[in-house]
Amino acid sequence: MFTIELSEDDRRRIDDLVAEILDGHGRPDAPELLDRITVWAQDMPRAVRTAANHFRLHEPSGGCLFTGFRVDDDAIGDTPAHWGGARANGTAREDLFLLLCASLLGDPIAWATQQGGRLLHDVMPIKGHESEQINSSTSAPLWWHTEDAFHPCRAHYVGLLCLRNPDAVETTYAVFDDLDLDEETVRTLMEPRYVIRPDESHLPKNRGGQDGDAPRELMERSFSWVAEMNSNPPLIPVLFGDPKAPYGRLDPYFMDRRDDDPEAMAAFDRFVKEIDDKLTSVVLKPGDALFIDNYKSVHGRKPYAARYDGRDRWLRRVNVTRDLRSSRATRVAAGARVIH
Numbered sequence: 001m002f003t004i005e006l007s008e009d010d011r012r013r014i015d016d017l018v019a020e021i022l023d024g025h026g027r028p029d030a031p032e033l034l035d036r037i038t039v040w041a042q043d044m045p046r047a048v049r050t051a052a053n054h055f056r057l058h059e060p061s062g063g064c065l066f067t068g069f070r071v072d073d074d075a076i077g078d079t080p081a082h083w084g085g086a087r088a089n090g091t092a093r094e095d096l097f098l099l100l101c102a103s104l105l106g107d108p109i110a111w112a113t114q115q116g117g118r119l120l121h122d123v124m125p126i127k128g129h130e131s132e133q134i135n136s137s138t139s140a141p142l143w144w145h146t147e148d149a150f151h152p153c154r155a156h157y158v159g160l161l162c163l164r165n166p167d168a169v170e171t172t173y174a175v176f177d178d179l180d181l182d183e184e185t186v187r188t189l190m191e192p193r194y195v196i197r198p199d200e201s202h203l204p205k206n207r208g209g210q211d212g213d214a215p216r217e218l219m220e221r222s223f224s225w226v227a228e229m230n231s232n233p234p235l236i237p238v239l240f241g242d243p244k245a246p247y248g249r250l251d252p253y254f255m256d257r258r259d260d261d262p263e264a265m266a267a268f269d270r271f272v273k274e275i276d277d278k279l280t281s282v283v284l285k286p287g288d289a290l291f292i293d294n295y296k297s298v299h300g301r302k303p304y305a306a307r308y309d310g311r312d313r314w315l316r317r318v319n320v321t322r323d324l325r326s327s328r329a330t331r332v333a334a335g336a337r338v339i340h
């Protein structure tokens with residue numbers, strides 16, 4: 001893991017910067033603030049910017065961990081019971097830190113069909129979701145995946161800022177660079193012979209009764225597109241880019257077994273087994289911001305027991321793209337962040 005350790009001085013400067021921005025804007029999701037977040041990020045300490053730039057440009061690792069930020073456990077309040085409730089502003093400092101780090105790597109984006117179209121997501125236990133395959137599950141492992149693997153505009157990075165992790169729950173990951181795959185297997189995996197369906201976090205049953213402020217018609221279009229990807233998914237490659245250091249997209253839990261293409265399935269099974277063998281983990285502690293490279297690695301989570309007492313494990317999540325323009329057809333304006 002590529003690690004950026006904040007020094008005492010970095011920490012102080014970032015705290016001052018965050019306070020200055022919040023003084024001017026009040027909320028981390030204020031539109032004028034988001035319009036300028038890339039500019040504000042230039043006021044992060046130069047050593048932090050230099051390290052993030054190295055990670056982004058040279059891709060030395062499947063993830064970048066910013067460590068050393070201090071979470072104010074009293075100020076953030078209770079871990080929410082659901083992402084859909086009214087939000088207190090208790091995590092404003094933490095949210096802004098996550099957005100500033102994200103903006104060193106690219107542009108934050110959101111999904112109309114996920115967590116009410118919000119830019120920042122909550123990752124915490126939800127009663128009734130215990131054994132699901134969405135991030136609010138607990139008792140079942142969250143099977144490793146590419147984030148939003150089915151989506152052509154999926155993020156280049158997934159940022160996870162830990163607010164609480166009292167039981168030291170492990171986030172799992174594996175990096176494609178570390179896998180032993182023969183050339184023939186890689187060649188097969190680079191061919192459009194695979195089916196990935198939308199994961200359940202985008203389905204209407206997890207809509208949570210909140211659609212943000214998007215017009216109804218647009219929301220219907222967004223959910224119908226997901227439904228179309230579910231009923232009529234295209235054949236796609238799971239590896240792409242340089243065969244010697246390939247990028248990938250896969251979420252085996254939501255992929256089809258194709259009986260009509262045993263060769264493709266055999267290559268896929270070798271790939272999955274390699275990932276299983278190389279899967280490792282990291283325990284995020286409060287203040288850690290982990291940016292998973294969503295092209296170079298997969299991630300998931302080990303099971304744990306929920307408490308439902310306001311002290312549960314809690315992360316904030318953001319999707320980051322290096323190419324905002326590639327999703328222009330599904331965003332309402334050049335500077336809009338929600339993908340429909």
Ligand SMILES: NC(=[NH2+])NCCC[C@H](N)C(=O)O
Nearest residue numbers: 133134135143145199201253
């Ligand atoms: N294999 C899986 N469980 N894939 C789905 C991953 C979790 C999903 N992206 C969520 O936000 O909840």
Ligand SMILES: O=C(O)CCC(=O)C(=O)O
Nearest residue numbers: 123135171299300301317
């Ligand atoms: O809870 C974790 O550590 C990872 C959750 C996850 O995969 C996600 O929210 O995308």
Ligand SMILES: [Fe+2]
Nearest residue numbers: 145147299300
């Ligand atoms: Fe994930």
